[in-house]
Every structure is written in C-alpha cells, then in structure tokens.
Amino acid sequence: MNTTPVANRLHIGIFGKRNAGKSSFINALTGQSVSIVSPVAGTTTDPVGKAMEIHGIGPVYIYDTAGIDDTGELGEKRVSRTRAVMGKINLAVVVTTAEDFDDRDRALLDELRDRGARAILVFNKIDVKPLDDDVAAGLEKDKIPFVAVSCLTGENIGAAREHMIELAKNLEAERSTIVGDIIGHGELVLLVVPIDLGAPKGRLILPQVQVIRDILDNDAVALVVKEREIEYILSSLKTPPGLVICDSQVVLKVAGDLPEGTKLTTFSILFSRLKGDLARFVEGVKAIDTLHDGDRVLICEACTHHPVPDDIGRVKIPRWVKLYTGKDITFDVHAGPILDREISDYKLIIHCGGCMINRAEMMGRIRATDEKQIPITNYGIAISHVHGVLSKALSPFPYEQSLLEEVHERPGP
Ligand SMILES: Nc1nc2c(ncn2[C@@H]2O[C@H](COP(=O)(O)OP(=O)(O)OP(=O)(O)O)[C@@H](O)[C@H]2O)c(=O)[nH]1
Ligand SMILES: [Mg+2]
Known part of the structure; x- marks a missing residue:
C-alpha cells in the first residue's frame, strides 16, 4: 500500500451549472488535462473522482461533477449523482460566471455549507465579462469567499489556489491520529488480528495497516498476533501491554484472556x-x-x-x-x-x-x-x-x- 488511502485524502468537489467551466477549472488548478472540456452543455455526465496531489494542499480526491441545472430524465439522474457526492466533500468549489451567476449558485453554496463543507465561489470567464463591483460587495458583506478567474488565460488561477489552501487549513479529512492520544511514547500496543477465511489473501486490511502506521508515528511499539497466540505472548512479556486492540469478532475471547486492568479496545471502536x-x-x-x-x-x-x-x-x-x-x-x-x-x-x-x-x-x-x-x-x-x-x-x-x-x-x- 504505497499511496494515501482515498478516505484519508481531503475531498474536493467542483460544482456548478452546465458549461460554467467546472472541468476547465480542475484542469487549470492541477495543470493537467484531467477532465474533458467542451462547449456542449452537459459534457461531464458522471461525477468522476481522481486521487492527486495539489501543491500546497497535499493529497486530495477531487470530483468533477455534472451541471446541477441538468434537465430531463437523464439529467435528473446526473443531478442526483452529483448530490450524492456533495455529502463526501470537505472543500467545495462552486464555479459560475459573472454573466450566469444567480440564486441557483447561492442555493448550491448554502446546501454545500449545510452539509458541512467549506465552500468558495469561483467566477470563471473573466476574459469575457469581469465581475460587477456590486456583486463583489454583496458577497463580501455576506462573508462568502470568492475569486474571479479565467481558466482560458490562466488569470487568477494562482489566487484561487491560495484561497483554497487558506480554506483547507485546519480542515482535516479525518482526525489526525487514531491512537496517538491514548498511548504513550515507547508503549507496547498488542494488536490481535484473526486470520480466518474471511481475511484477504496475503495482506492485512486497511484499518489494521493504518493503526500500525499510527502506532509507529507516535513512537510506540506494535506487536501483532492472532487470537490463538494471546496467552503465549502475554506470558512471555515482562509487563502487560499498555493497550490491546482486537478485531470485534474475537473481542469476547480477548477480553477473557487479558489480565485485570489491561486497557482493551477494538479496531471498530477506534474507527468509529x-x-x-x-x-x-x-x-x-x-x-x-x-x-x-x-x-x-x-x-x-x-x-x-x-x-x-x-x-x-x-x-x-x-x-x-x-x-x-x-x-x-x-x-x-x-x-x-x-x-x-x-x-x-x-x-x-x-x-x-x-x-x-x-x-x-x-x-x-x-x-x-x-x-x-x-x-x-x-x-x-x-x-x-x-x-x-x-x-x-x-x-x-x-x-x-x-x-x-x-x-x-x-x-x-
Ligand atoms: N472564454 C472562456 N471560455 C472558457 C473559460 N473556461 C472554460 N471555457 C469554455 O467554456 C466551455 C465549457 O467548459 P467546461 O469546462 O467543459 O465546462 P463544465 O462546467 O465542465 O461543463 P459541463 O461538464 O458540460 O457541465 C468550453 O467551451 C470551455 O472552453 C474561460 O475562462 N474563458
Ligand atoms: Mg464538465
């Protein structure tokens, strides 16, 4: 496992009406041709997520989405898929233009914020029409972060990136540590991992790998055993482990095997x-x-x-x-x-x-x-x-x- 797991990446979503330049904005921001751009409204049909690094933000998972104003039977399906993405987003970009900005963009922004995302409004195509001063003043008054750019000429894309970096600050995709606040430096943590028929071949599952990494990040010691080896390992240790973490399915056995006073939890509790x-x-x-x-x-x-x-x-x-x-x-x-x-x-x-x-x-x-x-x-x-x-x-x-x-x-x- 040599890449950051998807769930640990900051989830960024690009939303807006058709043809606003959502796909163009992703390409301009990342400097890559990630998404297909065309003058035909409704080019992006399914929300496409892509793992990438954005300079200054780090590992992200970025979604290009279909226009939120799509109509017809197929259009409604696309909109509902876009809505499903909204719930995963940490940082949202609503792309619009000075020409087309209206209540639907404001409603979209509100909905994203209600769902817990931080959101920024990007006015695209300023090479065609610059942003009116009174619109800008209104947004400032409402404390809505915004930036005016051109994906065509690249104007202000750097500023948009800076705004996004600012918004992403202190915004963690997840808590930064799984066990760091409940273990001490140098402490021994015993992990009990059943290797049964349900276990994937030749590897551990993601939560187990993440916990081991987090223990090492916190300068503690991880010892991994199957449930059958608990008694043996406990009798060979000079002092009991500071913490035992087991799979929920063997919690009854592990709880019974541990000496009184040994702290116990499960992977499932840590991840919840x-x-x-x-x-x-x-x-x-x-x-x-x-x-x-x-x-x-x-x-x-x-x-x-x-x-x-x-x-x-x-x-x-x-x-x-x-x-x-x-x-x-x-x-x-x-x-x-x-x-x-x-x-x-x-x-x-x-x-x-x-x-x-x-x-x-x-x-x-x-x-x-x-x-x-x-x-x-x-x-x-x-x-x-x-x-x-x-x-x-x-x-x-x-x-x-x-x-x-x-x-x-x-x-x-
Ligand atoms: N003049 C100008 N045109 C732009 C700019 N950004 C994008 N466009 C054009 O606007 C059209 C739509 O761009 P897209 O990036 O495909 O827009 P979209 O929001 O992804 O569109 P859908 O996927 O269809 O919803 C294309 O013809 C782009 O070349 C810009 O800054 N200035
Ligand atoms: Mg598109």
Whole structure:
C-alpha cells in the first residue's frame, strides 16, 4: 500500500451549472488535462473522482461533477449523482460566471455549507465579462469567499489556489491520529488480528495497516498476533501491554484472556471515533436493550459487496442480537446512503465500520438519522455490546464508557 488511502485524502468537489467551466477549472488548478472540456452543455455526465496531489494542499480526491441545472430524465439522474457526492466533500468549489451567476449558485453554496463543507465561489470567464463591483460587495458583506478567474488565460488561477489552501487549513479529512492520544511514547500496543477465511489473501486490511502506521508515528511499539497466540505472548512479556486492540469478532475471547486492568479496545471502536461519533454510537447501541418482538432493525452497509456465507452484517449480527435479546426482530439490509431510504420504521440502525467512506460522508449519514431521532450504532460496537464486553472495550475512553452506566435492565418479556 504505497499511496494515501482515498478516505484519508481531503475531498474536493467542483460544482456548478452546465458549461460554467467546472472541468476547465480542475484542469487549470492541477495543470493537467484531467477532465474533458467542451462547449456542449452537459459534457461531464458522471461525477468522476481522481486521487492527486495539489501543491500546497497535499493529497486530495477531487470530483468533477455534472451541471446541477441538468434537465430531463437523464439529467435528473446526473443531478442526483452529483448530490450524492456533495455529502463526501470537505472543500467545495462552486464555479459560475459573472454573466450566469444567480440564486441557483447561492442555493448550491448554502446546501454545500449545510452539509458541512467549506465552500468558495469561483467566477470563471473573466476574459469575457469581469465581475460587477456590486456583486463583489454583496458577497463580501455576506462573508462568502470568492475569486474571479479565467481558466482560458490562466488569470487568477494562482489566487484561487491560495484561497483554497487558506480554506483547507485546519480542515482535516479525518482526525489526525487514531491512537496517538491514548498511548504513550515507547508503549507496547498488542494488536490481535484473526486470520480466518474471511481475511484477504496475503495482506492485512486497511484499518489494521493504518493503526500500525499510527502506532509507529507516535513512537510506540506494535506487536501483532492472532487470537490463538494471546496467552503465549502475554506470558512471555515482562509487563502487560499498555493497550490491546482486537478485531470485534474475537473481542469476547480477548477480553477473557487479558489480565485485570489491561486497557482493551477494538479496531471498530477506534474507527468509529475517527470517522463518526463514538459517543453517539454508544448511546445508539443501548437501543438493543429495548427491542421488542416485531421490531425492525436496519443493517446499513457503506458499499455493496457480495455477501459471504457467514456474513457479519447479514448473518452474524442478526443472530447475535436475536440471541442476546431473545426477541423476534426483523432485520433489513441497505447498501448506500441512508438518505435514499425511508428509515422511520426502524428502531435502530446498525452501520458497518465504513472503512471505505470518509468522515464527511459518515457524519452525513449520522445526521440523516437525527431528524427522525433513530438510534444509530455500528457493527463493532453492537458486537461488543451483545457479547457483554462493551464497557471493557471502551476502557481507553472513560467518557463514552460512562454513557453505558445508564443502561437499564432489560424489561421483562
Ligand atoms: N472564454 C472562456 N471560455 C472558457 C473559460 N473556461 C472554460 N471555457 C469554455 O467554456 C466551455 C465549457 O467548459 P467546461 O469546462 O467543459 O465546462 P463544465 O462546467 O465542465 O461543463 P459541463 O461538464 O458540460 O457541465 C468550453 O467551451 C470551455 O472552453 C474561460 O475562462 N474563458
Ligand atoms: Mg464538465
């Protein structure tokens, strides 16, 4: 793995009406012919994401999108794809021209900001028509960052880049560290990684690789074992590890093997802190204890995959939750953005770890559940809970651990 993972790159999106020069702006900004440019409105049809380095910003994932004003049946499909991209964006550029600037651009800007992105307005084609002073004054008054450029002549492209660098400051695609705030220098961290049939051939999975890298970045020591070797390794160490991180699926065994007082957590808990909202997921998991016969639970996957026979989301979690609660619960599976689905009927949403999506998108999914006040948690937290070891697995996080103290006894049948 020799490139920055997509989810760790700052996600930049270029939005605007057809023919505004969105594709031209990407090409001018990057100095490369990334996107096709043409005078035909509707040239860019699907949102295309590309990993690249932008000088001064660093590794980014940049999306060119279809015009937001596209019409007709096909056009509407394109617009909905553009909207799906909006939820992933950290830094948004709305491209317009002095001639065409109107309320739709303002609405687009507002929508992007509402979804948590920082946004800048770029007036393109100033070689044709410069920006009116009163429009500029209005934007300044509303504190909307803007810049006027020409992608044709290259005028002010440098200034646009500077503005974007300024906006990107302190804007991290993700938290900067996974474990840096819970481990000490030189501390030994024991990672427990099951190598079962579901493990990919010849490599570790991305979250495991990222945690190992983060431990090294923080001048600590990573020791990686399979769950069968825990007892052996613990007995050979002079002092117990400062922290143990395991896969959720073996959390019960690992929790049992560890000496009293050893801090334990799971990859899943670490990543829900990184990408989502750990406290929110811990609050959400409590809903499992109040499920009744006939209740519905939605299993939500970030991306579509071929379900394997003992699929974690489709088979194992439903089985464990039913066993734990003793209730007759119906599970539905949904892959893709939560916004696309009616969720009012569900008592709980259990989301996957979301290793392939970035923080902006996960937070968007969490926000989608806010309005309807539906509890949301994730696979790993639900697994630790139904195995009765969640409190132990939250030992490095006293605040989130304290939220569990309010779990009440399950009401009788
Ligand atoms: N005069 C002038 N023309 C420009 C400028 N930037 C882009 N154009 C032209 O505007 C037209 C549309 O440019 P694109 O970059 O394809 O625009 P787009 O927003 O990606 O368009 P769609 O993908 O169709 O939505 C092309 O003919 C470009 O050559 C500019 O700064 N000045
Ligand atoms: Mg285009």
